[in-house]
Amino acid sequence: MIRKEAIEILMEKISMDPIVSANGFISRDLFNVHDKKTNFYMIGSMGLASSIGLGIAIKKPKKKVFVFDGDGNILMNLGSLTTIGKLQPKNFIHIVLDNSIHESTGGQPTASDTIKIEKIAKSCNYKQVLKVNNKKDILKKLKSIKNNMGPIMIIVKIKKGGSAGNRISTSPNKIKEQFINNL
Amino acid sequence: MKESYQNEMFDYLDKMGIENFVGVPDSTLKKFIQQGINKKKIIIASREEEAIGIAAGMLLAKSPSLVFMQNAGFANSISTITSLIQLYKFPLIFLIGWRGYLKNDAPEHYKIGKIQPGLLKIINLDHKVIQNNNWKKICDWALEKTKKNKSCALVVPREFLD
Numbered sequence: 286m287i288r289k290e291a292i293e294i295l296m297e298k299i300s301m302d303p304i305v306s307a308n309g310f311i312s313r314d315l316f317n318v319h320d321k322k323t324n325f326y327m328i329g330s331m332g333l334a335s336s337i338g339l340g341i342a343i344k345k346p347k348k349k350v351f352v353f354d355g356d357g358n359i360l361m362n363l364g365s366l367t368t369i370g371k372l373q374p375k376n377f378i379h380i381v382l383d384n385s386i387h388e389s390t391g392g393q394p395t396a397s398d399t400i401k402i403e404k405i406a407k408s409c410n411y412k413q414v415l416k417v418n419n420k421k422d423i424l425k426k427l428k429s430i431k432n433n434m435g436p437i438m439i440i441v442k443i444k445k446g447g448s449a450g451n452r453i454s455t456s457p458n459k460i461k462e463q464f465i466n467n468l
Numbered sequence: 469m470k471e472s473y474q475n476e477m478f479d480y481l482d483k484m485g486i487e488n489f490v491g492v493p494d495s496t497l498k499k500f501i502q503q504g505i506n507k508k509k510i511i512i513a514s515r516e517e518e519a520i521g522i523a524a525g526m527l528l529a530k531s532p533s534l535v536f537m538q539n540a541g542f543a544n545s546i547s548t549i550t551s552l553i554q555l556y557k558f559p560l561i562f563l564i565g566w567r568g569y570l571k572n573d574a575p576e577h578y579k580i581g582k583i584q585p586g587l588l589k590i591i592n593l594d595h596k597v598i599q600n601n602n603w604k605k606i607c608d609w610a611l612e613k614t615k616k617n618k619s620c621a622l623v624v625p626r627e628f629l630d
Contacts, residue, residue, distance in 0.1 A: 305525070325528060329551025333521035336513075340490075340525020340533075364514025368522070372511070457556040464528055 286419065287447040288382055289314045292353070294420050295380065295441075298427040299351055303341060303468055306353040307334040309389030310449055311382060315353060317450035322467040326453050326460050332361030335369065335379060342374035342435075345468065349376050349430075356383040356397035363405065369436050370409035377436040379411070384443045392445060406438045418442040469624050470600050474499035477603050481534065482509065484611055486561070488526045490519045491536030496565030496626040501536065516541035517548040520560070527558050532614060536563040539584045539623075540577070549619075550591055559614035562593070562621040569625035588621055595621035 286294075288310060296319040303323040306312040312326040327334055338352035359366075359381055369377060385398040403414045412435055415426050426439055453460070469477075478489075478500050489504045490511045504510035513519035516537040523533040537545070542564050553560050567573055568581010588595045594613065596606045606622055613620040 327552075329555060330517070330521065330548045333517060333524075333548065333552065336518045336521025337525040337528070340488075340522040340527075341529050342525075343522075344488075344526050344529035344531045362515075362518060362521075365518050365521075368511070368513055368518065461528065461556040461558070465530060468529060 286443055287445070288384065288388070288443050289318065289447045289450065291382055291423070291441050291443050292318050294423045295353075295427070298424060302349045302351055303345075303464070304351045304353055305334050305338040305341065307331070307355050307358040309355065309358075311353050311355055311358075312453060313450040316453045322463040325464045326455070328453065328457060332358050333365075334358060335362065335365045338377060338379070339365065339369050339372065339374060341468070342377040343372065346374070346376055348468070349378060350374075352377070352379045354379060354381045356381060356385060356402065357387040357395045359402060360395055360397065366406060366409040366411075370411060373410065373436065375433040375435045378430060379406075379436065379438040381438060381440045382443055383440050384445045386445055388445055389449075403438070403440055411436045411438050413437045414440070416440045416442065469496075469598055469603065469627075471499040473600055473603055475503045477607060478503040478507075480604060480607055482507065484607070485532050486534050487531045488523060488533040489536060490523045490526075490533060491563070492516050492519060492538070492541050494536065494538035494541075494565035495630075496538070496567065496624055497536055497563065500563070516545045520545055520548050520553060523560055524552055524556075524558050527560060532559075534561040534563055536565075538565045539567055540580055542584075543580050543587060546587065546591060549593065553619050554591070554593070557617055558619060559617045560619045561610045561614060562619070564621055564623045566623050566625045570627065570629065573626065573629065584623070588623070593619060593621050595623055597623045597625060
């Protein structure tokens, strides 16, 4: 399963919930697979997807808020996990697409091949930490998520590969405005 | 900035509709931050960029927000400010404690403190320096900016040594 396939599977179940997607190929794939107004596509500010998602989750406790993160992205902002763990947003679902490389910049290695992100998340008081590597398990785990069980992390192990999707054609200001108006 | 004014400034921004105060502690702003902690309205982040991200998320949920930090943390955050706050046009207020304002401040603050006004100017972030008697006027200026969907910075010089 490559990143784009994982996103296609995730979107079978998530459909209308708000999503913050990390910059780089993750946002580009989400845009090409399932563009919608409650997707906040990050273009820059690498590492901050989980922080932006946390801010939304705190202020909108009745909505399930998804973050589509990457291993490179999460490792760049590990402090965010401590804030999430401290604040305990019950509606926060943190998806980590983990291929152990910085694929958007040419496939350089990250530390996630040796460091266990799931252990870090558990230490940071995430209520549930799940790890999956196939379609059936992704769908099963997503189905098992009810409201008020977070913070939850689902690490999706993916293989490298697949071409970069088209760049996001919506302007940053429009991405923001349509998200606000449809949240 | 006098400590009593810092309490009043927090209360004023709170009253005027700022709902979230997210940041990293700074000694210049400690009374402002303490007033917010007392009122249970402060979120302390691990780094300034994280604070900016959280505040951006809150603004996406239509909840007016301010981030506070020291100028050293502001310098760390420049790429986030340009590629998130300014690129997407978030109406965020920055409250920045300015170390290195006094020439004899601690040595680590000297160089970055000296270029603080230049950094704000070069990234084109509108800002005003708060002195004791002008804080209310400057808060009103910042609140007006946010209504026009613009970000801005309020800079508080550290006028004492410890």
